[in-house]
Amino acid sequence: MDYIIVGLGLAGLAFVEELIKANKSFIVFEDDSQTSSLVAGGVYNPVILKRFSPVWNAKNQLAIALPFYEHLEKKFSQTFDQKFVIKKAFKSIEDQNNWFSAFDKPTVAPFLDAKLDKKTYNGVIGEHYFGNVKEGGRIDTHKLVEAYRKYLKNNHWIRFEKFNHNDILFEGNLVTYHNLKASKIVFCEGFGVKQNPYFNHLPLEEVKGEILTIYAPKLEIKFLLKSTLFVLPLGNHRYKVGATFNHKDKTSIPSIEGKDELVEKLKKVITVPYKIIDQSAGIRPAVKDRRPLVGVHHKYKQLNVLNGLGTRGVMIAPTVAKNLFQHIEFGTELDPEIDINRFD
Numbered sequence: 001m002d003y004i005i006v007g008l009g010l011a012g013l014a015f016v017e018e019l020i021k022a023n024k025s026f027i028v029f030e031d032d033s034q035t036s037s038l039v040a041g042g043v044y045n046p047v048i049l050k051r052f053s054p055v056w057n058a059k060n061q062l063a064i065a066l067p068f069y070e071h072l073e074k075k076f077s078q079t080f081d082q083k084f085v086i087k088k089a090f091k092s093i094e095d096q097n098n099w100f101s102a103f104d105k106p107t108v109a110p111f112l113d114a115k116l117d118k119k120t121y122n123g124v125i126g127e128h129y130f131g132n133v134k135e136g137g138r139i140d141t142h143k144l145v146e147a148y149r150k151y152l153k154n155n156h157w158i159r160f161e162k163f164n165h166n167d168i169l170f171e172g173n174l175v176t177y178h179n180l181k182a183s184k185i186v187f188c189e190g191f192g193v194k195q196n197p198y199f200n201h202l203p204l205e206e207v208k209g210e211i212l213t214i215y216a217p218k219l220e221i222k223f224l225l226k227s228t229l230f231v232l233p234l235g236n237h238r239y240k241v242g243a244t245f246n247h248k249d250k251t252s253i254p255s256i257e258g259k260d261e262l263v264e265k266l267k268k269v270i271t272v273p274y275k276i277i278d279q280s281a282g283i284r285p286a287v288k289d290r291r292p293l294v295g296v297h298h299k300y301k302q303l304n305v306l307n308g309l310g311t312r313g314v315m316i317a318p319t320v321a322k323n324l325f326q327h328i329e330f331g332t333e334l335d336p337e338i339d340i341n342r343f344d
């Protein structure tokens with residue numbers, strides 16, 4: 001066969017889509033050891049609202065990502081993409097001024113609405129008003145990954161078991177893994193790459209994130225509210241609230257500390273009563289220079305890695321998967337900013 005894929009989160013499914021389009025044969029391994037793509041908020045937002053700076057390559061990434069998710073919606077006859085306005089609640093006058101300064105940045109300005117929103121929204125703290133970001137939205141990554149795994153299962157293209165790196169044998173240009181012979185392996189393991197002896201030298205860092213789902217009967221907002229944390233509308237007065245950033249904890253287990261942090265921050269965002277109905281956690285595969293980790297092993301050319309999607313897997317995955325596929329198949333140059341060569 002052509003490919004073995006290890007891991008079916010956003011990275012894995014974006015790469016598999018390339019394989020299907022090109023009529024390649026493949027098998028996926030998935031062992032449920034990581035949860036990032038299952039628990040993600042799924043938000044795509046072209047602007048970093050802490051600094052009002054552009055997200056790296058946002059325009060190009062969105063141009064590839066949005067049709068990608070639209071195609072999957074058609075493929076599965078399901079809705080994954082929910083478009084909404086992102087409303088930044090200003091913390092101070094200074095925060096407001098920084099927003100207006102951002103109009104000087106040509107990569108940010110097209111996404112910002114010049115008119116401040118001075119409305120009041122029941123239960124939302126907004127004494128310094130709101131700024132609207134356009135072209136944002138959310139992919140329901142949990143629904144998407146589940147649908148994708150089911151589709152692979154129905155086609156016998158996935159094995160729900162751990163891929164054991166020690167069992168790889170190299171035979172000329174091929175690899176053998178148990179009863180399989182393949183030309184290439186692509187590792188899309190998220191934080192699981194730390195267990196991968198071929199790529200665990202890469203500087204991937206754990207950034208655990210936790211998210212709450214709340215039921216707030218008196219809160220009725222249809223936009224994504226961005227303040228010290230985000231409040232994301234799910235419908236029926238349910239909202240996702242997140243997320244934490246923890247650089248020490250390497251587990252995907254929801255914690256009391258995570259919950260307390262979110263509850264504390266939420267006090268500065270909404271004033272209405274709510275009930276916590278769920279809490280989830282995962283590890284973001286983050287990199288210090290905030291660029292993905294993509295490329296070919298320096299010695300074993302059959303082995304490839306697609307990782308380091310950090311906090312923005314939704315926007316980045318389709319672009320980098322395409323770049324890696326074209327690099328492997330046609331020798332197209334990898335974007336030097338994502339190429340693992342920068343660390344080898």
Ligand SMILES: Cc1cc2nc3c(=O)[nH]c(=O)nc-3n(C[C@H](O)[C@H](O)[C@H](O)COP(=O)(O)OP(=O)(O)OC[C@H]3O[C@@H](n4cnc5c(N)ncnc54)[C@H](O)[C@@H]3O)c2cc1C
Pocket residue numbers: 006007008009010011012029030031032033034035036037038039040041042043044161162163164188189190191192193208209210211242243244280281282283284285306307308309310311312313314315
């Ligand atoms: C709380 C939280 C909120 C987030 N919010 C957003 C957001 O709003 N927007 C956004 O764009 N991003 C968000 N992210 C980041 C996003 O989740 C990641 O960028 C993305 O999901 C990473 O995808 P991945 O496929 O690289 O990794 P993963 O989703 O971790 O997938 C890797 C897969 O590989 C499997 N695997 C690993 N090792 C093996 C092995 N040896 N054998 C078999 N299978 C294996 C794992 O089980 C896993 O399913 C958030 C993350 C968290 C934790």
